[in-house]
Amino acid sequence: xxxxxxxxxxxxxxxxxxxxxxxxxxxxxxxxxxxxxxxxxxxxxxxxxxxxxxxxxxxxxxxxxxxxxxxxxxxxxxxxxxxxxxxxxxxxxxxxxxxxxxxxxxxxxxxxxxxxxxxxxxxxxxxxxxxxxxxxxxxxxxxxxxxxxxxxxxxxxxxxxxxxxxxxxxxxxxxxxxxxxxxxxxxx
Numbered sequence: 736x737x738x739x740x741x742x743x744x745x746x747x748x749x750x751x752x753x754x755x756x757x758x759x760x761x762x763x764x765x766x767x768x769x770x771x772x773x774x775x776x777x778x779x780x781x782x783x784x785x786x787x788x789x790x791x792x793x794x795x796x797x798x799x800x801x802x803x804x805x806x807x808x809x810x811x812x813x814x815x816x817x818x819x820x821x822x823x824x825x826x827x828x829x830x831x832x833x834x835x836x837x838x839x840x841x842x843x844x845x846x847x848x849x850x851x852x853x854x855x856x857x858x859x860x861x862x863x864x865x866x867x868x869x870x871x872x873x874x875x876x877x878x879x880x881x882x883x884x885x886x887x888x889x890x891x892x893x894x895x896x897x898x899x900x901x902x903x904x905x906x907x908x909x910x911x912x913x914x915x916x917x918x919x920x921x922x923x
Contacts, residue, residue, distance in 0.1 A: 747896070747910050750780070751889045758882060767849060767878055768830070774885055775823040778802065781892060784906040795820050805888030812884050817842045818874060832873070843874040850877065 754777040761770035782801035783793035799816035807816060821842025825834035836842040846868040850861065865875045896903045 744896070744907070747784070747906065748893065751777075751893070754780075755886055755889070758885075762849075762879065762882060767847065768826075770882070771826055771847065771878065774882060775827055777889075778806075778819075778823070778885065781889060784909045785902065786905065786909065788905055788908045798823065801888075801892070805892050806884045811880055812876075814845075814874060814876060815842070818845065821845075822876075843872065846873045846875045847878050847881075848875055849879060 754773060758770045758773050758777075761767075761773065778801060779793065779798060782797040785801055786793055786797050799820050802816040802819050806812065806819070807814065817836065819842075821834040821836030822832065822845040823834075824836060825831050825844070828834070832844040832846065834842065837844045848861070848865070868875045896906050
């Protein structure tokens, strides 16, 4: 048996496909909280590929830069990278919308919602609820739009890796450590 080891580029694409398929399965089965946890973990993973080769650790600035470059600018999201960093911290650390970032008013708390073929009555109720959420200073975010922005962002990121030799070098350097290419092959 001839085992072909994936290239680092193939490992990055495979990991994106794993994340994306897993999130889609969770969302399709209405497991929104685990899907969001996976989404924020995936953003962390892809953002860490942008850091300089000399940096062993990633941090919030890498997360925010990736979000700004790949999720917010080219999408329908009306949110800041600070808002998403605060949301990530709250969700991953305490399973709540509150985080140190939001308590220091550096980020707005997010109120997640989903729309699935709403009837007229459901639409009116949702609009009333969203208005109430906004009046309390929270930011309503449609989870499906957030997921779409993430998926589109990863595609743009992968395209940039192929176009930008410096980014490609950094991403490939970190991907072998981050994704464990040998472990990935063993699981095929």
